[in-house]
Amino acid sequence: MVELERSYMSSLNVIDLRTHERGPYSLSIAPGECVSLRGDSGSGKSLLLRAIADLDPHEGQVLLDNMPVTQFTAPQWRKRVALLPAESQWWQDEVGAHFPTEECPWFEPLGFGTETMRWQVSRLSSGEKQRLALARILMNKPRVLLLDEPTASLDANNVITVERLIDEYRHTTDAAVLWVSHDAQQATRVGNRHLQLTTKGIREDLA
Amino acid sequence: MITLSAVDLSLAAGLVLAMAALSWRMQLGLSGQLLIAGTRTVVQLLLIGLVLKALFANVDLLWVTGISLVMLLAAGREVMARQQRRFTGWWGFGMGTGAMFISSFAITVLALTTMVATDPWYDPQYAVPLLGMLLGNTMSGIALALDRLTTTAWQQRAIIEQRLMLGAARLDAIAEIRREAMRSGMMPIINSMAAAGLVSLPGMMTGQILAGSPPLEAVKYQILIMFLISAGTGFGVTAALWLASKRLFDDRDRLRLDKLSGPRR
Numbered sequence: 001m002v003e004l005e006r007s008y009m010s011s012l013n014v015i016d017l018r019t020h021e022r023g024p025y026s027l028s029i030a031p032g033e034c035v036s037l038r039g040d041s042g043s044g045k046s047l048l049l050r051a052i053a054d055l056d057p058h059e060g061q062v063l064l065d066n067m068p069v070t071q072f073t074a075p076q077w078r079k080r081v082a083l084l085p086a087e088s089q090w091w092q093d094e095v096g097a098h099f100p101t102e103e104c105p106w107f108e109p110l111g112f113g114t115e116t117m118r119w120q121v122s123r124l125s126s127g128e129k130q131r132l133a134l135a136r137i138l139m140n141k142p143r144v145l146l147l148d149e150p151t152a153s154l155d156a157n158n159v160i161t162v163e164r165l166i167d168e169y170r171h172t173t174d175a176a177v178l179w180v181s182h183d184a185q186q187a188t189r190v191g192n193r194h195l196q197l198t199t200k201g202i203r204e205d206l207a
Numbered sequence: 208m209i210t211l212s213a214v215d216l217s218l219a220a221g222l223v224l225a226m227a228a229l230s231w232r233m234q235l236g237l238s239g240q241l242l243i244a245g246t247r248t249v250v251q252l253l254l255i256g257l258v259l260k261a262l263f264a265n266v267d268l269l270w271v272t273g274i275s276l277v278m279l280l281a282a283g284r285e286v287m288a289r290q291q292r293r294f295t296g297w298w299g300f301g302m303g304t305g306a307m308f309i310s311s312f313a314i315t316v317l318a319l320t321t322m323v324a325t326d327p328w329y330d331p332q333y334a335v336p337l338l339g340m341l342l343g344n345t346m347s348g349i350a351l352a353l354d355r356l357t358t359t360a361w362q363q364r365a366i367i368e369q370r371l372m373l374g375a376a377r378l379d380a381i382a383e384i385r386r387e388a389m390r391s392g393m394m395p396i397i398n399s400m401a402a403a404g405l406v407s408l409p410g411m412m413t414g415q416i417l418a419g420s421p422p423l424e425a426v427k428y429q430i431l432i433m434f435l436i437s438a439g440t441g442f443g444v445t446a447a448l449w450l451a452s453k454r455l456f457d458d459r460d461r462l463r464l465d466k467l468s469g470p471r472r
Contacts, residue, residue, distance in 0.1 A: 054459055055368060074460035079374035089369035091383075140374055 012052070012081070012144045012176045017060035019051035020044070024060060025202050027195060029144070029176035034167075036187035037180045038205065039197030045180045046086065048197065049146045052178075053083035064144065082142030086149045088133030090121040098136055106135035109165050111158070126153040134162060138169060145169075145177045151186070163190055208419050220245070262331040271329045275312070275338055282307055282346040289350040292357045292467040294454060299468070302450050303349050310443035311341040314435050322431060340411065340432055341439045344396060348440040349447045352392030356451055357467055359384045367462050377456040385448055392444035396437045403433060 011031050016024040022044045029035050039045050051058040054069055054077050062069045062081075069077055092098055096117030107116055110131045124132070130153050137145075145166065151159040167190070170177050181187045187194055194205040223245050227238040262270055283304030293299040315338045319328045323337070360367060360381060370380040378385075403409055411432055415425035457463050 053372060055371060055461055057457070057459075057461065073376075074371075075374045075376050078372055083372045085369070085372065087365070089366045091363075091366045091370070137373065 011065055012178070013061070013063040013066070014052060015061040015063070017048070017051055017058055017062060019056050019058040020047050022047060022199070023201065025197075027178075027202050029178060031174040031176060032170055033192050034170055034177040034179055034190055036191030036194045037178055037197060037202075038182070038184070038187060038194070043197045043199065045197055046148055049083055049148055049178070049180065052144075052146055053078055053081055055083070079140040080142055081144040081146065082137045082140055083146040084134060084137050084148060084150055086152060088129050088136075090124075090129065093120060093122075095119045095121060095124070095132060100139055104135050104139060106138050106165065109168075110135055110161060127155065127158060130154060131158065131162065134165070141173070143173070143175050145175055145179075147177065147179045149180055149182065151181075159186070166190070208417075259331070259335065262335065266327065266330060268327075268329050271331050271334055274331075274335060278335075278339060278342055279304060279308055279311075282342045286346055286350045286353065290354050290357065291470055292361055294357075294451070294466055295468050298454055298466070302454070303346075303353060303447055306349055306443045306447035306450065307342060307345050309446055310439045311338060311345050314439045314442070315341055318431070318435055337432075337435075341436060344436045345439050345443040347395060348392040348444045351395070352388045352444045353447055353451055355391045356381075356384060356388035356448060357455075359387065360455055360462070361464060361467065364462060364464060371460060371462065377460040377462075378452060380460075380462075381452055381455070385452055388448055389444060392448075393437075393441060396433075396440050400433050400437060403429070409433070 012027075012029045014025060014027045016026055018024050025048055027035070037045060037048075047056065050056045052062055054062070054074055064072075064077075064080055072080070090098060094117070096102065098121075099117065102117060103114070104112075104117075107113060112132070112135070116132070130150065134150060147166070150166070151162050154162060163186070166177060166179075169175060177190075179187070179190055181190075195202050196205040223241065227241045230236075230238040230241060258274065262274065283300055286303030286307070287293055287300050290299070294302060315334065316328070318337060319325055319330075319334055323333055325333045328334075363384065367380045367384075371377070399407075399409070409429050409432075412425045412429040415428060416422055454466060455463060
């Protein structure tokens with residue numbers, strides 16, 4: 001399917017991260033590894049992802065390939081360490097206006113065609129928005145993917161499609177993936193390792 | 208020029224009192240505000256009349272500077288008071304005041320030294336009314352634009368952050384909002400330039416004509432003032448929006464709405 005340059009070895013390191021009076025959180029993800037993250041609602045999963053993407057003020061260190069976040073400008077960092085939020089936002093009328101190019105290599109594997117670029121955002125279903133938001137963030141060729149419930153509003157078929165696509169992206173680009181999921185089965189399916197977020201920090205979930 | 212007597216003004220005041228009585232009868236709840244505002248008009252204008260009289264009698268740069276600063280600070284306070292969500296701390300006052308200072312003062316000095324060319328250039332008979340008109344209009348423009356910027360940024364927080372997540376720099380992430388804010392700040396002066404003479408006779412021109420100036424002389428002054436106001440408002444709004452847009456984010460391009468206060472009741 002899609003041809004991608006094999007990028008540099010990605011790896012994400014989070015050391016003693018504190019944000020919004022939570023933490024310290026530490027975790028690391030090897031190149032090409034997918035780590036699932038679970039935690040009760042309100043435990044701060046989304047806040048953790050926001051801090052890693054440098055969207056919120058935080059203490060502690062976040063490194064990409066051993067380079068601290070401060071070595072990058074904020075836009076450079078967020079293109080490399082990409083956050084896919086639970087609810088995507090669209091601010092133009094047409095889908096295509098949110099994409100840097102007229103062709104998106106991720107449309108076909110996600111079940112869209114070239115005409116999708118001309119679709120009206122106001123008529124998209126929540127499932128379509130979620131898949132298109134994934135295609136949109138992948139256009140930046142991120143080296144770390146922070147996924148916040150990326151299949152929450154998808155039907156069973158599309159859940160499989162999206163899981164396959166992320167799996168393929170990870171293997172072809174050696175990207176590191178942190179996948180927040182409420183679904184224990186999905187976590188087991190997609191993750192090489194599993195983490196549990198508590199108020200005290202992060203622990204390895206062996207169950 | 209026909210001078211107005213106390214009786215003339217009392218007749219006009221009688222009209223306001225009649226309106227206040229009507230409002231009281233109709234239970235509009237406006238009579239109190241109307242009377243207070245009317246009283247304020249009388250007191251404030253009499254005071255400024257006395258100040259101007261003293262100022263004209265002693266032409267002194269120090270006094271002109273002093274009253275200019277008082278006018279600037281009052282305008283700055285007004286800009287701040289008109290914000291639904293203002294910047295916390297010193298910025299809430301400083302942003303609008305600073306933008307008005309660089310635009311209104313610069314343009315007034317430019318006009319006084321080159322176009323009107325009074326002698327001395329700070330002659331209060333020209334300097335104070337000119338600065339007043341510039342400040343008044345720039346103030347409205349800046350207040351509208353800043354209010355638009357901050358309330359829209361608050362409402363569209365999710366969209367701005369989505370664009371940041373996709374790698375947009377801070378000024379790109381709010382480019383449209385800034386443009387809209389710029390438009391709402393500039394609209395009043397653009398509208399009044401477009402409608403001048405057709406829909407309304409501008410107040411200053413009317414005043415000069417009432418005072419006995421030849422109409423074409425009054426028109427020339429009005430054109431000058433309109434141009435100065437539109438340039439002053441444009442530069443002032445641009446500066447205020449530039450400062451405010453930067454201030455909405457921190458040095459890591461994070462949207463920091465915590466720098467805004469809560470909505471005003």
